Amino acid sequence: MRKPFKVIKLSIAHLATYIMLLLACPAMGQSEVNSSSAWAKLPSILATIKEPVFKNKTYNILDFGAKPGGIIDNSKVFEKAIQKCTKNGGGIVLVPSGKYCTGPIHLDNNVNLHLVEGAEILFNTDPSVYPIVHTSFEGTELMNYSPLIYAYNKHNVAVTGKGTLNGQGSNEQWWSWCGKNTYGWKKGMPDQKEDVNKLMDLADKGVPVAERVFGKGHFLRPNCIEFFECTQVLLQGVQIVNAPFWVIHPIKSSNVIVDGVTIKSHGPNNDGCDPEYSKNVWIKNTIFDTGDDCIAIKSGRDNDGRRVAIKSENIIVQDCKMYDGHGGVTIGSEISAGVSNVYVENCVMDSPELDRAIRIKSNSRRGGLVENVFVRNIKVGQVKESVLGIDLHYGVHGNQTGTFMPQVQNIFIENSMVKNGGLYGILAKGHAGYPIKNIRFKEVTIEKVETDYSIENVENLKFINTYINGSLMESPKNQ
Template identity: 65%
Template sequence: MKLFKTYTILKKITSRTIISFVCFLAMGVSVFSQENNSSKEQWKKMQSIIKSIKYPKFPNKTYNIVDYGAQSNTAYDNTAAITKAIKECSKNGGGTVLVPKGKFESHAIHLEDNVNFHLDKDAEILFSTNPKDYYPLVHTSFEGTEYMNYSPLIYANNKTNIAVTGEGTLNGQAGNENWWAWSNKEEYGWIKGTPSQVDPLNRLRLVEMAENGIPVSERIFGEGHYLRPNFVEFFECKNVLIQNVTIINAPFWVIHPIKSENVIVDGVTINSHGPNNDGCDPEYSKNVIIKNCTFNTGDDCIAIKSGRDADGRRVAMKSENIIVQNCTMYDGHGGVTIGSEISGGVSNVYVENCKMNSPNLDIAIRLKTNSKRGGLIENFYVRNLEIGQVKEAVLKADMFYNVHGNQDGTFIPRIENIYLENVTVKNGGKYSILAKGYKESPIKNITFKNVTIENVKETYSIENVNNLKFVNTFINGKLVKD
């Protein structure tokens, strides 16, 4: 009788255990299936974004700058000739403004509607290093804060259907003897006791003006304030292309689409190792494709932005639908980065088929914000990434990014949905994942699928991260489990 009761109890327990195990297994399969389907849907979404972005088209008319008085290979200011060609081209309905073979000196170049500014192979624009040549001041931005400052070297404001193309070179001629020294760093030519951007009336004053709600039109800087201009800036533009050119020696950020929509950066080579020489910084921008480019920079190769602190919250505009394909990154602080100027938020970033490799590349995928910036970073999808070497981390997500002193505030950021798939790393540096969130706002949903990382010191270092998942992921030869 006792044996029968024991058998009956064991049978019930076993049945319940089996049922529970099956349910647990089914639940796990269901969660994995949902995540897998979510990833597939995101990549489908990327394809629909690509289809929506069209290359600008131009009439078959050519305006050679030489016909407007430009002179090559001589100390001659070609600004007037280039400006005249651009204005006439646009006035006549658009076409191509041609820079033929040769070296042409110039001040700031401002684009107009329906103009393709095209540099022939062996054509080079040499931009002046005299700050006075970038007057009058224009509406622009410095590290996520809008103001009136020197014109970017190539600038378009509120223009449609514009391009910079060709196999020529844009040479900012920046170096330790001019623009770079303003950074207040001795390795870039700054001498102690000379003025720089860190002086109280310069960068700090600009940030304070934004915090105090001073209108942009009254944030007047320029001469005497040592805030460097961006190289190529598209401000509030639509249907933009920059293709195949080589850009070297930038004063500051290299390519900066701000408040722009439908932007294609294709086949551009950037080689510029100055301070804050980010390669491409889409800011408050939507539907941006960066593809087939090579980055060798003094800062982040690609850095997606959306405004700094109060100014970002004033504008309140996301950067979204940013696609990076078939790019190669060498030197840089980060390969593909979001932040730190991120107050407006970033959604839907897709990175695929890229290569990163340099002993001077700090981090492959980098997200940086803090409680002064705030903002939401969501939906960052990466696949088919080949990494040779990074110094610090394959993935770094940091809610406590600290630069320019105290960065504590009341705007707690959010980071959600980071997905890396089919990634191989030969030398992973210090960490595979370095992630730090807030207790009240943990980083949510990091997935590594089919990832192989070799020669890394630590698997990960995390703080306040929810739902970290590893699927078929090997680090230092060992399968990593959740």
């Protein structure tokens, strides 16, 4: 009798996700949303996102014995200052001008880690100094090396100032673990492939996160800055360079502000900002120059995403600049729990090394429903591949086919100007029986592009007062 009972128990564990997916299917047949009404809701969403507030009390790390110079380890100093600050009700942990070497920094409630101009934190590249914590790797939860800056289940936290956070990622440390020659990997050196496959297998089998233990002896790189299950978060003003892996990763968090940050990090998988399972995330006035997607909105990978079943929603991107990267604003590919209500406006995207402006990626192993993406007033100087790219056959790490069909609907790009769109204005590939629905280009001008659009399994693509290569576009017939 035990075996049937086990099967029933597993089904119950996944029931909420399957119901969510089933409920999403009828929505695909409904009429599209109204973009004007959607934009009218934005002020009320922004009004709910409050900056954290801190006591006017400062804890200078020099008073706790910090030694500048970039050689002496200051890990215990940061720990003592942060614990004293939070114990006394919070305030500012001040990092004065100078270079400070440290291991991971763990934030606590009501603490603002503030780097003055001229301050630089150099993170140790020795994996042994990073404890094992509950974290995530490419959309799958696990126990792994601590992120360089980590806040777990905290409230009212911030990293601010005009200083620099230097992950010191390089081909000599961290980056080569990706297993690619371009990042210094050579045959016989450690690489992540075996560990990635092992982690995926553990997640597919439903092994509890606490038993997915990696870290020492394994080669899954840590995230740079991770806010895990946090509320009221601010990351403001700092420069972030040379991250080991994903740069900014709010996961299962809400009311997050990323404001005026500069990211220059060209390592492998160096996404600039990856909100995952998160709600009410406001990314503004930020510069992205990255080795992967500039912004990549996530919601878990494969069975792990369906297990968690928390979609990312109300993600706002305003007044940002995107230079090098795989995509300016990307949704996916770890997208299994879905994404709703993404707003992008007043951004500039321009680089010969920027592949796409707006990008959505998934496949039938990851699934997920992406809906209601609103883009307006963007300026694209140059991209390589496409202005809008939607690839629902996206594949990495071997077999990426399954029975969880990805669905995309209501993608609006309006009042935008593109000088050089690369190969395609729109490159969109859906699945038979699960078409991509409701793409709108309204008041868009693409001055130069090789092909207007290339679509497969797309329903209800419309051009409204849109010009491509000097011609007024007509909506395709027989969709």
